[in-house]
Structure formats: structure tokens, C-alpha cells
Amino acid sequence: MKEYSEEYLDHIKDIISQNDEATARKELAELHPADIAELYKDLDLDEAEYLYKLLDEETAADVLMELDEDDRLKLIEHMPAAEIAKQIDHLDTDDAVDLIQQLDEDERDEILSHIDDVEQAGDIIDLLKYDEDTAGGLMGTEMIVVNENWSMPECIKQMRLQAEDMDEIYNVYVVGNDDKLKGVLPLKELITHPSVSKIKHVMESDPVSVKADTPIDEVALDFEKYDLVAMPVVDSIGRLLGRITVDDVMDKVREASERDFQLASGISSDVDTDDSVFAQTKARIPWLLIGICSGILASIILGGFENQLHAVTALALFIPIIGGTGGNVGVQASAIVVQSLANGTLELKEFAHQIGKEVLVGLLNATIISLVMFGYNLIFLPGNMAVTLSVAVSLFVVVMFATILGSVVPLTLEKLHINPALATGPFIQISNDIVGLLIYVWVATGFLKIFGG
């Protein structure tokens, strides 16, 4: 959209170096807070701080929330607690909680003590109690709430008061006298039924809501399923606590899918191309070293088989195909399970059914692959029946084993509440490498005995 050019960046850097506050303010006024945050990434810290000080409090608060967590921490590091508190005053409670959660306990308390609006400070303290990965951890308390027995004019009057502090309104929540959520008032009713005597006659009753302790994954699936832009959060007896907005859910969906993709690729912490060489190496070396250990293990397994390898060197030629195929099969099987668990297609209660299905898929794949290799070796490795049979039979067993392991491991992890994506990547690849070799060594030893290797 508002993609800026190298020239624009140079222009901004010039303005800063010339200390031209007036022009800087004018340029900033034309940018959306999200664009200012993007600009910051390409500036040095002192340049960013210079611009930041020129922003009005509300924009400054918005920019702060648009920054990456690391950049945000850098920017507020030198800010006095009173100033951070002022910015928090301009934030929705859910954003305020995100910001405060990054700080350590002492800093939190100091900042909270500086917030003038006691009600907001109280809300933030309440919200901090919820687990980050639940609906409660994602909700904010800014919302418009009306009573089901009010008339529309009464509602509009109340809404006018409540709307003052709010950036945007997407839904109006309707509660009973007991504070329990009764319905949602679509804004179009304001326009189409301006004089109804009781809100409950035009509200949508029984709205989709979540309990505060619902895991975020489930919340996201509900947003997608019911096409929501906001969802009310209730306590265990149905009293309205807050609301979750779709933008926060979208961020979480992207984060979760990125995390799965990274886990599946053997990257152990959240990095992208912006991170330093050192941070990237640190995120990538652990699985590589685990891979080296498994390679050493493979060499030990093959070492026990060295006499046979020496006698029938042709056996060595098929070492790569055994491990490679096992790895590929396992990654496919686990990726399908991980994805289906993530998008709600597969549920844990279908565990046995899923394994049964995978066994059939495995049988089909194993048969095709073994026959192909058997045919190839029959033609191109004539007279070497021990090797030909060893490779074909090993491939069959390896594909079956890898298919089953590829589905059992992520399902088991899900059952243990561990992210199943952990199973999709190097883990499954490495286990299949090792097991594949063991199977090959064992099968080949058998055939060599039969055919007299």
C-alpha cells in the first residue's frame, strides 16, 4: 500500500539530521501509526527516538503497539514510568496488557501506580491474571454494554457516553439485570429501529461467546467458523467480562501457523530474516546438532554391519534411498495430521480411525514404491537377488513404519498438550532415518544368509 521508497527514507533521515521539527511533524501527520512503526525499523534507535518524541500521545501509543516486541522494549527502555503510564492511558486494555506483560514485576507495579484512570488500572490488573494463551488473555474491556430492558433512545444516550473513549464500535452487548450476556445488538438496528421500546425485542439472542479460559486456538476457529469481527467473553456463569477483536485473533492465527512452520522446519525459536546472524545461528544449530548425533548413531549401526558391506558393497548404494524415503513419508503423514488438528478437521476422539486410515494409505504407498524399486533393481542389478530383495522389502517396511509413526507421534503430542508440529520436522525425519537403517541392516542380514552373501 503505502510502501515507501529509498528516497523517502533518505528524505526522513535528512529531516532528522537537520533537526527540522516542523517538517518532521508534517510528514508524521500524514502517516498511519502502522506506517510510522514500519519506518522505525529502517531508522537507527536515536533517529526513531527523535521522531517518537514529536508524536502526540495518542499516536505515540498506537505506534508503540504496532512495533515488534523487541523494538518496543528498546524504545520504552529509557522512558520514565510516568510517561509509559500516560501512553497506556490511550491504549485499549488488551493492548496495555500486552505491553505491560513484557516488563518485569517491579516495572509493572511502578507503571500501574502512575496510571491516573483508576478504573483502567484495575481492569489491567484483572486482565493480567489470565493465561496469555486463553480468551481471557486476549480480551479487552472496552465495549458498549446496554441493558435488555432499555428503550432504543435510552440505549443511544448511554452509548453516546460510553463511545467517547472508544476508537471503534463494532458491536453493542446486551446484558440482563444480573450482568449475564443476553444478546448482541447489531448496529444496523440503531438505524432501522430507532424507537423500539425494549432492546431485547430487536437484539440477536444467544450470541456466540467464549469462556475466559478457552484456549486461543479454539477462539480462532470460532471466529473463522462464525465469521465474527468481535466476540464477547464470559465467566463460568455467563456474566460478560470483555470482548476479543478480530485483529488480535488474526495476529494469533498467523503467529500459530508461523510457529508450526518453523517447528516443522527444525527452527527452535521465532526468527525471521531481520534477525541477526547470531540469533539465526542460535535458532538453527540445535536441530542440526541433533541431526549430527543421529548421523553418528547411523554410522554406529552401519559399523556393526561393516563386514556385510565389505562383502556386498552394492548394499551401501541404497543407504540414501532408505533413510530418505522414510523421512519423506513421515513428514507427509505428520504434516496432514498436524494441519487437520490445527484447522479443526481432526479431533482426538478419531485417533484410532485416523491410524486405521493411515495404515491403508501406507499400504498403497509402500506397495507402489517397493514394486518400482524391485523392478528397477531386477533390470539394472541383475543377479544380485539378495540386494534387490533387501531393498524392496526394507522400503515396504520403512514406508509402513514411517506412515504410522508420522501419525501416532503428533496425535500423542496433542494428547499430552504439546504442540504436535514439533513432530513434523527433523524429529520424524531423524527417527525414520535411524529406524530405516536398522530395518535395512536387519532385512539385508536375513537375505544374505538365505542367498549366501
Next chain:
Amino acid sequence: MKEYSEEYLDHIKDIISQNDEATARKELAELHPADIAELYKDLDLDEAEYLYKLLDEETAADVLMELDEDDRLKLIEHMPAAEIAKQIDHLDTDDAVDLIQQLDEDERDEILSHIDDVEQAGDIIDLLKYDEDTAGGLMGTEMIVVNENWSMPECIKQMRLQAEDMDEIYNVYVVGNDDKLKGVLPLKELITHPSVSKIKHVMESDPVSVKADTPIDEVALDFEKYDLVAMPVVDSIGRLLGRITVDDVMDKVREASERDFQLASGISSDVDTDDSVFAQTKARIPWLLIGICSGILASIILGGFENQLHAVTALALFIPIIGGTGGNVGVQASAIVVQSLANGTLELKEFAHQIGKEVLVGLLNATIISLVMFGYNLIFLPGNMAVTLSVAVSLFVVVMFATILGSVVPLTLEKLHINPALATGPFIQISNDIVGLLIYVWVATGFLKIFGG
């Protein structure tokens, strides 16, 4: 949320088998269309059709849109064109286009000729012209549009008329007399400024908008960046054409990340655990067969090296570690590039910079890994300097090569407008396997000559 139990499913199946229409209608009335669609997945086609006929037209249309594409096609296959047209009357134009796009040309024309609302039919025909993967292909024409020169009471009167046919309103778009988009009117202004004389005084000017030919990926990034729930779509001179809603964008974000994950896992078409054994095998066997071909290629390469393997069998023990490490390194490097391209962190103009950075990461990883393996073999394979050096040097070269290939390939694919995720999976794994072996064979041949193997 409204997760239903096995008992509930049996209960519904009983009602259907007893042909108890009254109870069935009562049960359906309590369900959200998305829940009815979910229920259909667990019913036979004739059971689903039975329930479907009991729905009122509007709910039926909503249910249709909530179904998977396959299930939707099955359900409308036996429906007369006139009936499908009636349902389309109840859909937003963007959903109608999604549905019609699934059908072949003859069916499309017949259905369109049955739509009573000429304006809607015209809008659908216009929308069908846009590429599915652009903003135009995702937009609908249902929106509230007011003129910047109207007063608020005039606006509210107009909005009341326009809102009649709409399910939900999130934004009101403001245009000038030339139909160009001038601003967005947040709904809170309706409440807080009920009597302003000209809308343009309270609208938000210069709203984030997108041209109709913008690719969907960019649209999604803008939604996330600016935290939008809806975005106006304009033509090349800024005239308002339609709007995109966040629910459609979320679906696309999930689809795109699932597609990337599947490509990266060597699954060639979109399947999940619900699909048949045959469909799953079909999606999985292509990359497995490519893997087998590469395994055969590996055996040919090693075949040319058979004399050396026979002379120094210890060389065979390290075949798995070479290919495995190359694969792991390549997958990591490409995953980071693919993900950073997808979330907007990395841009093509940073091609050279990114490769330079990866070379440094590769150097660090390669040094650590080679030293570890060198140390291990020095201790546990004493007196076999040719093998020890061959493994360490090969690993160093393989890691460097795999790191660079892992970043160059996805960046090149992106440049060629091919999905870079294609590079993250078996492709990179297989190329690194083969190249790794070639490097190992070549390096080992050299060291054997030096040390006299």
C-alpha cells in the same frame, strides 16, 4: 463451542429416519448455519438433503456457503437452476461469485438468467471478471455509500434504505460527486455527531483502500497491518467499486499458510484427514516417487565410487550424515526465507543482502558442525585420517552449499512468481541429498589419493 456429541448426532439421524419434520425443524432452528454445515459432514448425502429442504431460503443459502467446496457441489448437483438462483438472491455478491465460479459456463449462465434481482445479477457478472487471487475477486458490492456533502440526518435516512438488504454494517463509505472514495464514516460518529451538517466534517479522510488488481497476499498484509475489519476497493482512478470483509481475508490467510505448509511437506494437492485413502495417496505419491528417483540417482553416484567403498568400507558409514545434514540445513534456510517473504519482513530488493547474511550463518553452522564431527572421528576412528578429513570437509562444504541453495531457490521462485514454499520441502531435501553425496564422493576420492586409501 457448540461441539455436539455422538448422542446428538444419533438423535438427529433418528429424527430423519422417522421422517419427523416438526422436530427436525425445531432442532435446526436452534443451530447457527455454520453448525448445520458441520453437522452435514457427519450425515449421508440423502440425510443432508432431507434436512436441507426443511431450511428457510436464507438459512439454506448461508449453510451452502459454510460447506466445503466438495460438499457444496454435491448438494447443488441435483438442485434445479431456479432454486439455486433463489438462494443466490440471499447471498452477498462475493459469496455468490464464489459459488458460481465452481460451476461450468452453461450452468452459470442458466442460473444467472434465473436471478430476479437484475442489479445483483449484473454485479455478479461484473465480479466474475476479476482474477480470483486479486482484491477484485474477493470483494462484494454490498455496502453503505453516502455523499460527502450530505448532512447526518440525510445520511441516516439513506442508510436506513440501504441497510434493509444487509446482514451487517461495519463501515459507511463516503464518496464525492465523482464517485471517488473520499472517506470512511465510523459508526460511532452516527451516535456522537447526530446532527452534523456535512458528513465530510466528521468522516475519516484518506482511508486505507486497495486497487481491484492488488494480489490477495498484499490485501491480507494490509488488513493485518492496519487492523481492519473491512477495506474499500477502488478502480485505477479511485472510484469506489466494492469492499472486502475480514472473514474472507482470514480464510485466505489460513488457506495460504496451509498451502505453504503442505508444499513444504511434499504434499502436492490440498488434502486433510477427511479425504479418502485414494485422494491422500494421490496427493502423497508424486514426491515419494521423485524421492525414489533421487535415491536411484544416489545409488548410481555411489556405484561409480564402489571400488573406494570396497577398499575403505568406513566411508559408507557416513553416507547418512552427509545427506541428512544437507537436507536439514536447506529446509531451515528456505523456511526462514519463505516465511519472511509471506509476512512481509523480506522483500525481493533485499536479495543480495539476504544471501550475504545467509553465507555468514552458513559459515558459523558449517564450522561448528565440521569441528564436532572432526573431533568425534579423531577419537573414535583413530588412524583413519582420510575418512576423518573427508567427512569433516564434506560437511563444511555441504552446509555452505545447502544454506546458499536454501535461500537462493525460494527467492528465485518468488521472482518468477512461483510459490516459494515449493522450495522448502522435498525439493531442497532431495537436491541437497544428491549434491551432498557428489561432494562427499569427490572430497573422499581426493583424500584417498593423498593418504593412499
